[in-house]
Amino acid sequence: MPIFYPDILEQRAPARTFSYGDKDVMLYALGIGLGADPMDEKELAFVYEKSLKVVPTAATVLASGGRVRGAPPEMRPGLRPSQLNYLMVVHGEQKVELHRPLPTSGEFTAESRTVGAFDKGKDKGAVVINETVWTDAEGRKVATLTGSTFARGDGGFGGPSEGAPAPHEIPKREPDLTVSFATRPDQALLYRLNGDRNPLHAEPASASRSGFPRPILHGLCTYGITCRAILEAITDYDPEPILSHQARFSAPVFPGDVISVDLWRDGKDISFEARVEARNATVIRNGLTRLR
Numbered sequence: 426m427p428i429f430y431p432d433i434l435e436q437r438a439p440a441r442t443f444s445y446g447d448k449d450v451m452l453y454a455l456g457i458g459l460g461a462d463p464m465d466e467k468e469l470a471f472v473y474e475k476s477l478k479v480v481p482t483a484a485t486v487l488a489s490g491g492r493v494r495g496a497p498p499e500m501r502p503g504l505r506p507s508q509l510n511y512l513m514v515v516h517g518e519q520k521v522e523l524h525r526p527l528p529t530s531g532e533f534t535a536e537s538r539t540v541g542a543f544d545k546g547k548d549k550g551a552v553v554i555n556e557t558v559w560t561d562a563e564g565r566k567v568a569t570l571t572g573s574t575f576a577r578g579d580g581g582f583g584g585p586s587e588g589a590p591a592p593h594e595i596p597k598r599e600p601d602l603t604v605s606f607a608t609r610p611d612q613a614l615l616y617r618l619n620g621d622r623n624p625l626h627a628e629p630a631s632a633s634r635s636g637f638p639r640p641i642l643h644g645l646c647t648y649g650i651t652c653r654a655i656l657e658a659i660t661d662y663d664p665e666p667i668l669s670h671q672a673r674f675s676a677p678v679f680p681g682d683v684i685s686v687d688l689w690r691d692g693k694d695i696s697f698e699a700r701v702e703a704r705n706a707t708v709i710r711n712g713l714t715r716l717r
Contacts, residue, residue: 427507427508427579427582428507428509428542428551428553428576428579428582428584429504429505429506429507429582430542430544430582430583430584431584432504432505432506432507433507433539433542433553434539434540434541434542435501435504436504436506436507436538436539437536437537437538437539438536438537438538440534440535440536441488441534441535441536442532442533442534442535443487443488443489443532443533443534443535444530444531444532444533445487445488445530445531446529446530447474447477447529447530449483449486449487449619450471450477450479450480450483450487450529450530451471451472451473451474451477452618452619453480453483453486453487453619453649454471454472454480454483455472455615456612456615456616456618456619456646456649457480457482457616457646457649457650457652457653458606458608458609458612458650458653459471459472459480459653460472460473467661467662468662470662471662477529478529478662478663478664479526479527479528479529479664480649480652480653480656480664481521481523481526481527481652481664481667481670482521482645482648482649482652482670483527483649484521484523484527484559484568484570485519485521485570485645485648485649486619486620486621486645487527488533488535488557488559488570489619489620489621507539507542509553509574509576509578509579510576510577510578510579512578513550513576513577513578513579514574514575514576514577515574515575515577515674516572516573516574516575516644516645516674517552517572517573517574517575517673517674518571518572518573518592518671518672518673518674518711519570519571519572519573519644519645519648519671519672519674520570520571520572520669520670520671520672521568521569521570521669521670521671522568522569522570522571522668522669523567523568523667523668523669524565524566524567524568524569525565525567526664526665527567527568527664531561532562533559533560533561533562533567534559534560535557535558535559536557536558536560537555537556537557537558538555538556539553539554539555539556540554540555540556540571541553541554541573541588541589541590542554542582542584543584543585543586543587543588543589544580544581544582544583544584544585544586545580545586546580546581546586547580547581548580548581549580550575550576550577550578550579550580551575551576551579551580551582551584552573552574552575552576552589553573553574553576553579554571554572554573554574554589554590555571555572555573555574556569556570556571557569557570557571557572558570571671573589592673592710592711593671593696593711593712593713594711595689595696595698595710595711595712596689596691596696598689600687600688600689601688601689601690602658602687602688603685603686603687603688604654604657604658604685604686604688605683605684605685605686606650606653606654606683606684606686607681607683608642608650608678608680608681608682608683608684609680609681610680610681611680612642612646612680612681613626613627613640613641613642613643613646613680614626614627614680616642616643616646617643621643621645623643625637625640625641626640626641626642626643627640628640637677639679640679640680641677641678641679641680642677642678642679642680642682644674644677646678647674647678647684647699647708647709648670648672648674648709650684650686650699651670651672651686651697651699651709651712652667652670652714654686654688654697654699655667655670655688655695655697655714658688659688659690659695659714659716660716665717666716666717667714667715667716667717668715668716668717669713669714669715670712670713670714670715671712671713671714672697672699672709672710672711672712672713673709673710673711673712674708674709675707675708675709675710676701676706676707676708677708678701678708682701682703682704683701683702683703684699684700684701684708685699685700685701685702686698686699686709687699687700693715693716693717694713694714694715694716695713695714695715695716696712696713697709697712697713697714698710698711698712699712
């Protein structure tokens with residue numbers, strides 16, 4: 426089923442209630458490599474229940490699952506439902522904005538909708554932007570997640586070709602500092618327990634069918650590692666100053682790669698990019714962390 430425009434802009438997923446606890450928070454932190462040194466008490470705070478802290482980008486996985494509240498909403502009469510060709514979809518960009526620091530546990534409601542669809546041409550695909558808003562039991566906003574999907578098989582639907590949000594521009598000067606993290610050979614096998622069990626990240630045969638020599642790391646794991654860089658280099662492992670974290674995915678990471686994160690600080694704006702120097706590959710571009 427193709428994209429129908431502008432109908433897709435009124436397409437909403439049914440509200441979901443979900444909950445998480447300290448185990449989920451700690452599993453995410455372990456999945457992005459925190460806690461590797463058992464004597465590092467600053468990292469221990471993210472992987473041990475005593476005085477537990479939550480990595481801001483954990484919001485990308487903590488809402489996985491959950492239950493639908495009520496029946497799926499009906500589309501307005503006359504609107505046509507759109508469905509992407511998910512075999513041809515890749516994650517383009519991700520942003521997490523926290524309206525308040527994430528608690529270590531709780532029950533929340535997530536509501537998702539499509540906020541943009543841009544046609545790059547019949548043979549060039551489409552960009553679809555979705556937004557998910559978390560609210561707590563009192564109806565207060567907790568987090569807004571915005572993600573773009575590059576739908577390689579869904580171009581030519583007749584929507585606008587321009588108007589998508591421009592990527593954040595990285596400063597032209599040399600980075601102010603760089604931090605590096607060695608990923609583990611089994612990193613994807615651990616990270617997938619957060620909810621994304623796509624065999625591309627675990628099974629060599631599946632990776633080969635997708636054109637990769639071996640399983641690749643989840644893009645959102647690399648995204649989380651860039652937030653880990655902010656925690657280590659900028660906020661002294663305090664997650665509360667982080668208001669938002671956004672980035673564009675540009676190349677895959679293989680478990681075992683060393684990821685170097687370049688950082689530029691301009692007041693409350695921290696620009697960043699991530700690269701795997703051994704393969705001369707920039708894996709995250711146009712990154713921006715905004716502090717409160």
